[in-house]
Amino acid sequence: MKVIKVIETRAAGADHQVVTFESSTEGGRCYRRKPCKKCPWRKDSVGEFPAEAFLHSARTAYDMAQSVFSCHSTGTDKPSTCAGFLMRGAAHNLSIRLSYIRREIGDDLDENGHELFESYREMAIANGVDPDDPILKPCR
Template sequence: MTRNTKITSIRPAGFNDRGEDHQVVTVTGGAGSYRREPCRNCPWRLDAVGEFPAEAFKHSAGTAYDMAQASFACHESGAEKPAICAGFLLRGADHNLLVRLKRMRGECHDVHDGGHELHENYREMAIANGVDPEDPVLAACRD
């Protein structure tokens, strides 16, 4: 792991559509890096629905709450070298305090969609991936 990076929790997230087991890892610290473009199976991409189980989106919904201080990380970057997800920066981070502060410092402005269609917001992405629209975890998500 990079200096100052610490795993603070690991939560099982169940199985995706292909029977692959997943978990949500919460990491603090790190170098503050971010992805510039959504990766191949970024959950924010419309063509990547079903890559991750609904439970993973329930665990991560808090990143889309107003004034959230945790960010939605890129799964490809992993816990070793955590980086904020490009899709999140483009569609889910406008109300996230951590990201708002980064943008005020001139960070995270060079992110683009890479020509991929993305979900409009966290709620839409979570519902597309199996979270019940009435699930209370989505109630506080900012669109």
């Protein structure tokens, strides 16, 4: 049984928001295997989301972070971890590292032929975040 608890909702521009939630599921973590059509980690998706959204989500790329970057297309009804994040931004994320140790995430990730940003910082800057913004300094 999946239990979802919304912790925080923050506006990100006029038409977007960043939702922080906790979820627990039996059987492990839900995650996307391939980047979705408008995945912000895809270089061909620049501009789909406002810079403010990347400021709100930057903490997912901090060393030992416990928050994860979720797929925007699955929403809060069926939350899952973003494939692009898993492939490019989660190496230092504590929650994701533990999920790999518990074998909740497999070796079945696929870029699906899309060019992805190499880091959260690179993605955020490409989407309008000032490179000198202090929120990006701890990003790995």
